Every structure is written in C-alpha cells, then in structure tokens.
Amino acid sequence: MERAGLMNRLYQKGKKLNWANNSAQKTMNILNKQSETVTKSDEVSKRWEEYIEDPNFNDNKPRAIPMEYDREPLDCVTSRTLMKLKNLFRFLWRRIRRTYFGLFVIAFVLYCVLLAYSKFFPTWYSQNILYQNVSPDHNQEELRIYHRPKNFSQPGVVDDIIGMKAIPFSNRFKNPCWYEKPDGKTLTLRCLPYFYLVGVDKCGTTDLFSRLLQHPELLQTSALNGKETHWWSWRRFGYDVFTRNGRLQSFEDYLNVFDIAAKRLNDSSGNLRSHIICDGSPTVFWDFTGWPFITQNKGLEQPKVLTPHCISHLTPNVKFILLLRNPIERLFSDYLFIKRKNVSVEDFDKEVKNSWNELQKCTETLDIRLCLFDKSLHMKTMVRLLIGMYSYYLSEWFKVFPRQQFLIIRTEDYKADMSGTLKKVFEFLQMDPLEEKTMKQIASGDHVFERTEAHKKLGPMLLSTKKFLYEIYRYSMEELSLMLNDKRFLWDNL
Numbered sequence: 001m002e003r004a005g006l007m008n009r010l011y012q013k014g015k016k017l018n019w020a021n022n023s024a025q026k027t028m029n030i031l032n033k034q035s036e037t038v039t040k041s042d043e044v045s046k047r048w049e050e051y052i053e054d055p056n057f058n059d060n061k062p063r064a065i066p067m068e069y070d071r072e073p074l075d076c077v078t079s080r081t082l083m084k085l086k087n088l089f090r091f092l093w094r095r096i097r098r099t100y101f102g103l104f105v106i107a108f109v110l111y112c113v114l115l116a117y118s119k120f121f122p123t124w125y126s127q128n129i130l131y132q133n134v135s136p137d138h139n140q141e142e143l144r145i146y147h148r149p150k151n152f153s154q155p156g157v158v159d160d161i162i163g164m165k166a167i168p169f170s171n172r173f174k175n176p177c178w179y180e181k182p183d184g185k186t187l188t189l190r191c192l193p194y195f196y197l198v199g200v201d202k203c204g205t206t207d208l209f210s211r212l213l214q215h216p217e218l219l220q221t222s223a224l225n226g227k228e229t230h231w232w233s234w235r236r237f238g239y240d241v242f243t244r245n246g247r248l249q250s251f252e253d254y255l256n257v258f259d260i261a262a263k264r265l266n267d268s269s270g271n272l273r274s275h276i277i278c279d280g281s282p283t284v285f286w287d288f289t290g291w292p293f294i295t296q297n298k299g300l301e302q303p304k305v306l307t308p309h310c311i312s313h314l315t316p317n318v319k320f321i322l323l324l325r326n327p328i329e330r331l332f333s334d335y336l337f338i339k340r341k342n343v344s345v346e347d348f349d350k351e352v353k354n355s356w357n358e359l360q361k362c363t364e365t366l367d368i369r370l371c372l373f374d375k376s377l378h379m380k381t382m383v384r385l386l387i388g389m390y391s392y393y394l395s396e397w398f399k400v401f402p403r404q405q406f407l408i409i410r411t412e413d414y415k416a417d418m419s420g421t422l423k424k425v426f427e428f429l430q431m432d433p434l435e436e437k438t439m440k441q442i443a444s445g446d447h448v449f450e451r452t453e454a455h456k457k458l459g460p461m462l463l464s465t466k467k468f469l470y471e472i473y474r475y476s477m478e479e480l481s482l483m484l485n486d487k488r489f490l491w492d493n494l
Contacts (some may be wrong), residue, residue: 092105144168144178144179145179145180145181145187146167146168146178146179146180146190147180148164148180148251149163149164149165152164152251153250153251153252155248156248157248158236158237158248158290158293158294158295159236159250159251160295161251161310161313161314162294162295162296162305162309162310162313163295164313164314167314170189172273173191173265173273173275174194174273174274174275174276174430175191175192175193175194175265175275175276175277176191176192176193176194176315176317176318177189177190177191177192177262177265178190178191182252188262188266189262189263189265189266190255190258190259190262191255191258191261191262191265191277192255192258192277192314192315192318193258193276193277193278193279193315193318194276194277194278194318194319194429195276195278195318195319195320195321195429196278196279196280196281196284196311196318196319196320196321197209197212197227197278197279197280197281197282197321197323198281198282198284198285198320198321198322199282199283199284199285199286199322199323200282200285200286200322200323200324200325200330200387200390201282201283201330201334201384201387202325202330202333202334202337203282203323203324203325203330203411204323204325204411204414204415205227205280205282205323206225206227206280206448206449207447207448207449208321208323208414208421208425209226209227209278209280210445210448211418211422211442211443211445212278212422212425213226214442215426215431215434217274217275217276217431217432218275218276218277218278218431219260219261219264219265219272219275219276219277220260220261221257221258221260221261221277221278222256222257222258222259222260223257223279223280227278227280227281228279228280228281228282229254229257229279229281230281230283230284231249231253231254231257231279231281232279232281232284232307232310232311233281233283233284233287233288233289233290233307234283234287234290235248235249235253235254236248236249236250236251236254236290237289237290237293239287239289239290239375241338244375244379258277261275261277274431274432276429276431284307285322285393285394285397286372286386286387286393287378288303288306288307288372288373288393288396289373289374289375289378290375291303291305291306291373294306294310302369302370303373306396308396308397308399308400308401309400312400312401317405318405319405319406319407319428319429320397320401320405320406320407321406321407321409321425321428322394322406322407322408322409323409323410323411323414324390324408324409324410324411324480324489325410325411325412326411326412326491327387327388327389327390327469327473327476327477327491328388328461328466328469328470328473328491330387330388330411331352331383331384331385331387331388331469332348332461333451334383334384334387335348335351335383336451336455336458337449338382338384339382343455343458344458345458345459345460345461345462345465346462348383348461348462348465349461349462349464349465349468351382351383352383352385352465352468352469353468354381354382354383355380355381355382355383355384355385355386356385356468356472358377358380358381359371359377359381359385359386362374362377368392369392371386372386372389372392372393385472388473388476389473389476390476390477390480391476391477391479391480391483392476394480394483395479395483398483407424407425407428408484409421409424409425410488410489413488418443419439419440419442419443422439422442422443423439477489477490477491477492478490
C-alpha cells in the first residue's frame, strides 16, 4: 500500500513537471516569434538605409519604393496588435468559462446591439423586434404606426377628437383598423366600428342587432349586451340617462371595447378580412347634450361641432343604420321601459303634458335646437318627449354625412318583412348573402323586449293623448318626410 501511494505521488509530480515543460516550451515559441519579427524589421530598416545612400538616388526622380518596406513594418505592427487581442480574448474567455461574469458580458453585448439598432435603425427595429402581436403578411404601407398627440387624454378633460390627426387605416381589413403602441412597446391592432346602429331607442335596434349578430361576418365586442357603448353620447362626458357627473371615459376606454374583435382580426392570418364591427348605441343619434364640453365649442353660444363631426373626423366612410318608429308609439313604449312600475295610461298622459310644459318654458329663452341639446331639460322630463323629433337630429347628421351612407328603415316595415329587411341590411353593409333557409331561421326567432303581460293589460294610450302628441310631432314628421322624400314617414294613420 505504501509503495502504491508513493508511485501515485511520483506520477502526480511528473504530470505537474510535464505541464510546466509544455508551458515553458509555449513561452519560448512566443518569444522566438517576437524575436524573428524584430530581426526581420531590423533587416528591412538596414536595407532601406542602403537604398537611400545609393549615389544614383535622386529625390526628384519617381521610383518605386521597395515592396519589403511597404509590407514588412505593417506586418510587424499587425502581428503585435493581433497578439495583444488574442491574449485579451483568451483572458476573457477563461473568465467567462469559470464565473457567471460571462453571462453578464453576453447580456450586456446583446443589450448594446439592440440599443444601437433601435437608435440608428428605428424602422428595422420596430418592424422586426416589436411586432409581437402583428401578423407577418403585410406590406410596407400597412406598417405605418399611428401616434396619438402627447397628453391627449387628461383626467377630467374630454378628449379632443377633432385635434387628432388622420388615422392610417390598414388596407388588410374591410373594417377600419390600424396599428399603434398603447404601452409604448408592443405593436397592437386597434379598430373602430365599420357601422353604427344609431337608433332610435325603442324602435327595434336590439332586436335587429341580435339577428345581425347571427351573420358570421359580424364580430362580437365587449360592449353592453355586445351592442351598446354610449361613448359618443354619454360616457366621454360623464353622462348617463339621468346622470351628468359620472367618470369621463377616454378614447382609449372606447377602443378597449373593440379589442376582442381586433385581436380576432389580427390573429386570423387574413381569414377574417371581410369581418366587421358595430357600435349599436341608440343614443348616438339624438343625444348631443355634451356639446359644451367639446374643445371646439368652448365659449360658444351655439354648438359648432357635434358628434357627427367627431365621427366623420375619424372614420369619414362609416355607415349608419337608423330605425325610426312612429314617434307617438315610440314614446309610450319608452315610458313603459323607463318607468316600469306604477304605470298607467292616465299617468302617461300627465307626464306627456309635464314634459311639453318644460319644453315650452325652455323655448321662451332658447331656440328649439338648443333646447333639444340641453342636458338639464332631458333630465327634467320623465317622458322622453324630445327624442321623437327626428328631423331636427337627422338634419345635423346630413350636414356632415351624405345620404348614401345611411340606411333608414321604418320599424313598422321591419316587423312586416323581417327577412326582406335583413337582406337590405346585409347588402348595404356589403356582407355576403346567406342561404334562404338560414335567413328564414334568423327572421323567425323570438322578438327581443316584448311587452310584459302587465303592460299589455294597460291597453293603448288615451285617444286624447295620442291626438295631443300628434300635434306636437306633426311638424317634425312633415320635415322628415321631405328630407327623405318618403310620405310613409308621416305616420298619419291615427
């Protein structure tokens, strides 16, 4: 055992001596190479001195410099530099292999490379590094990123939609969509509605939307009931039905409603190019009461900019579907929907006259246009009498958008021929037609918001109330009939 241990120790010492000899041999080789380089350099210098001392040498006579002078000193300097770099990298590599210092160095180098590209090649960086949420099949024109103005959304201040620059919509989609960076880093697809189902309340908009949603090309959103946002009319001003001091919702809040649909469009790899999004808020058509808070109207006595101007600024080619019902019948249905309890035809008659009196008081100091756009007046009238004056609101829309961008349908016609109306809507929205069997199934579905049994027992409104309302709405219906060149909108069958 002692002999084996002795042999092992001798063997270990031999290995160390062998390693030392190898190291010494390598060192000698390096010194010999350096010596040869210095010797070679001295020979070249001596040869150049002999060349200068030549009696036939003439400075004014052009001649070629010896190739050795042009090459050898340069090789000498280069070899020394390369040797230093080689030793430096060898030292760093040893450190990298032995410690976690290497991981830090690698991470730092990658960070510097990305930082350099982001600074000197921002287009390449944004298109190849940050396109985490964007499908790869789009051309250079579609890669334009939309940047909103700085400090666009501020707490307690209504967003200035008119102050936004034009949005560069992508031509990959039928729906108006574009790319931006909400968090400043990740490129994301954002979308606005392709069409608005703008109203009117209690005219059948919810029933129509529920049937439109059965078409595979209409995408679902996170709006109320998948349909209503009320952003243009209420939410951005902090309004609700009988509220005027709620939280102001920003434009970003509005876009968030459509992010579910936008993500589906972006992840579809082009399969959903023809799919569209809808905002079905029925208040958008008639509620302009937030006009004093629009930036361009500050300090004005009459509104210069209304909701149609704001929508047109963002999406000038958007489409609108408008359902209009006999305003007298609409008002009674709205009364039952809003009040719900302790309703009667006598109470309805009383509320109608109270609302009319409030409107009369308002018109003593203001013109009818400002009264219709007055939030205080709307909150005072439990019966929403003002909504049925369709012609005043529609004239504001026609000042901004051409008639061709509207599909205006009577509720009575929709109920009488639901299948035919749906075909008109699909054609207007340029959606693919459905099979006849599918259309019949959609049209034969249950109606939304049918009257309850208690409300049906009330019967029709009083004849005196109906005649009173007809006199109130007659002028507006005549104006509407002229605007649309359609006498059916007179609703003159009492």
